[in-house]
Amino acid sequence: MGKNREVKEAKVKEIKEKMEKAQSIIFAKYQGLTVEEDTKLRKNLREAGVEYKVYKNTLAKLAAKELGFDEVENVFAGPISTAFGYDDPAAPARVLNDFSKDHKMLELKGGVVQGEIFDIDKVKQLATIPPKDVLIAKLLGSFKAPLSNFVYLINAISEKQKSQED
Incomplete structure (x- = not known):
C-alpha cells in the first residue's frame, strides 16, 4: 500500500x-x-x-x-x-x-x-x-418566581397577624 x-x-x-x-x-x-x-x-x-x-x-x-x-x-x-x-x-x-x-x-x-x-x-x-446556560437560567427563573410569590404571601400573612396582635 x-x-x-x-x-x-x-x-x-x-x-x-x-x-x-x-x-x-x-x-x-x-x-x-x-x-x-x-x-x-x-x-x-x-x-x-x-x-x-x-x-x-x-x-x-x-x-x-x-x-x-x-x-x-x-x-x-x-x-x-x-x-x-x-x-x-x-x-x-x-x-x-x-x-x-x-x-x-x-x-x-x-x-x-x-x-x-x-x-x-x-x-x-x-x-x-439559546445557549445551554441561558436555557438553564430561564428554567431556574421559572422555578424562582412561584417560590418568591409564596415567600411574599407568607410574609404578608405574618405581617398582618403581627399588626392585629398590636
Whole structure:
C-alpha cells in the first residue's frame, strides 16, 4: 500500500472519529471570506467551544458515508468547512448563522445533529435555540418566581397577624 493512501486513510479515520464524537456537525461554504473574516469566525467558534476544520471533500464524504450519512454527500461541492459541536449541539449553527448575517460569503449548507440529517432550514432553526446556560437560567427563573410569590404571601400573612396582635 502506498504512503499517500495510508495518509488518506488515517485522515478519513480522524474525520470519522470527530463526526462520531460530535453532537452536531454543520457544513458551510466559506469561499470568498477574507483572512481577517476567517480569523474572526474561527475565534468566535473557538469561544463557543466549537471545533472548525476544512478537509478535502473526498475524504469528508468518505467519512460521512462510512457513518451512514449518505444524504450529506450533496453538501460537498466547492470549498466546504466543517464545524463540530461537542457540548452544545446548537453552538456551531448559532455561530455560523450569526456570522453569515454580516458576511454574505459564508453560506450554510446543512449538517448532521445527533445522527439526523439537517437541511439549511433546519440548521437555521437550530441556530435560534439559546445557549445551554441561558436555557438553564430561564428554567431556574421559572422555578424562582412561584417560590418568591409564596415567600411574599407568607410574609404578608405574618405581617398582618403581627399588626392585629398590636
